[in-house]
Amino acid sequence: MNPGKTEQLKTENKNGEMTYILAWAMLVALTAITVGVYTLHLGTAGVAIALVIASLKAGVILLFFMHLRQESRFLQSVFLLPVFLLGAIIGLTFIDVWYR
Amino acid sequence: MNESGIQPGFYAAPGSRTGIFSWIFSTDHKRIGLLYLFSIFSFFAVGVCFGLLMRLELIAPGRTIVGPSTYNAFFTLHGVIMIFLFVIPGIPVSLGNFFMPLQIGARDVAFPRINLLSWWFYITGGLLALLSLFTGHGPPDTGWTFYAPYSIRTGTNVVLAVSAAFVLGMSSILTGLNFITTIHRMRAPGMTWFRMPLFVWSVYATAWVQILATPILGITLLLVIIERLFGVGFFDPAKGGDPILYQHLFWTYSHPAVYIMILPAMGVVTEIIPVFSRRTVFGYKAIAFSSMAIASVGYFVWGHHMFTSGMSDVARVVFSFITFIVAIPSGVKVFNWVASMYKGSIRVDAPLLFVLAFIFLFSIGGLTGLILGALATNIQVHGTYFVVGHFHYVIFGGAVFAFFGGLHYWFPKITGRMYNEKRARLAWLFLFIGFNALYFPMFILGWEGMPRRYYDYLPKFQPLNVVSTVGSWIVATGLILLFANLLRSARKGAAAGPNPWGGTTLEWQTSSPPPHENFGEIPVITQGPYIYNPSKGKGHGTA
């Protein structure tokens, strides 16, 4: 029932320092883009872009820093559960907002 | 072993701490479970007192004992305490903490220290809530729902009360996380998913709701605090906010939260029925899956609390429809329970009496829920005593009666002693009669248009209000009898032995009270629970 510690250690070692540095650089770059886009004052489109970039950043953190990339299928799908749930909840809220 | 022949079990566990510190710093799931049990029932007692005071005020129209603003504080505190400090932690943190690891054949939960931390968060939240009564400009008066914009504008101590609920939410999330991990990782060898007792299934489904829904409440309450302290306009239309957004966010958590209250109660019921009918549960998988179905569909019905809020018509129709769907799995369970007893060899002791009362009262609560869930009838009874009747039937008649059933059922395992059966039945009788006298009149009053959350009412409503108030006194008597009996029996009851009811799940295979770390040797499971057919063995015990 216990997949064993050794397997876990192996996957952790695969993440070299370089991976973390690259992930960090990616986060900094994305932050810079967010700030840059803000200065363009794009209105609603600006909000959409900011949200997409924020999701990308969350994705980078999850995949690399939180090791979701090396996890089993099961755990990856467990992560998707709240994502779908949030989508459904926001969607249901919008059938009020849009038709009000 | 003491003079009565009862092993001290985990109560005598070796540890570096003594006295109260051996409890409040313990990481043993059984001690934490009892710690929680005492904590939540202490708050329950306070909540009941506020309930009784409200009923006393309502015995006659006009001012009886308190004026309008005190009454507003009463129903707010009553609601906040009963919901956030009693029934949401409720069964999972107490009976769940104590029995879930035992039932899956584990020595403890996956994260014993986080378990203790969750209790500390709970107590911190409770103290913050109490602090909000005596500091600032008076106790909160918003109702337990903290609806905006009133909660933004009132001068009372909303920020502190809301922070309390926030901290309590963190406690709830930690418990959920801990239980899910425990159930995934710590089951005894051979304890497959479909050999787990159904109480474990119900706690598991509840834990998912705790993890996924509670953060929404946290964010919402945080927004209320930010709006109050910094004037950011999220919810108050005067500042450009949207009060209906508040209701969406609040009920996105608080409807799933009613399943945090009722699912574990259903789990307790499902444990008690086979033991007292000597029969396998009818439709094991149907009950397990209906728990998961309730937990998941339950996320999508919150709008039924908002039919009169000014939400769009499309949304109202959709939410009304989904509400009817979520009633199906609850119905499945009720039929399964009744079918489980059919042709059983039924033994009506106090635990089963509470279960039978649960089925009866919960069915009334559930069916009146459909009246509320139907868009058209909701408009008539929205915001009236019909709603108050409905949710007390579900939460008190359902969740709390099942809790009491579970307390009696597992009492001999927790204490090693038997409670006094005759007194327990007497307490049950008082509670059952008093409960219906207290709450049934509310359906009629609500139907006739008496609004909730007022200290006053039209004189024509008085007769039924008197019945209701007298009912509250009968309930109070029943509660005193019940707890006096349990507390007395915990010291004086006769030795119960490891398995007084002939239960088949694992907690009955170890001594009463269980030893530190639960089992001498972790059992190996070869078949499902609830097997009472002698030719097929005896459930988890015979492995």
Ligand code: HEM
């Ligand atoms: C002796 C026991 C109880 C009595 C006498 C009682 C009485 C009442 C009354 C009269 C109200 C309506 C107040 C109003 O709208 O003006 C009320 C509201 C409420 N009760 Fe109880 N109750 C009891 C037990 C419980 C229990 C066990 C729970 C939950 C576990 C509970 C949860 C609530 C909640 C959430 C409200 C709504 C508060 C609000 O409007 O904000 N009550 N109760």
Ligand SMILES: [Cu+2]
């Ligand atoms: Cu609801």
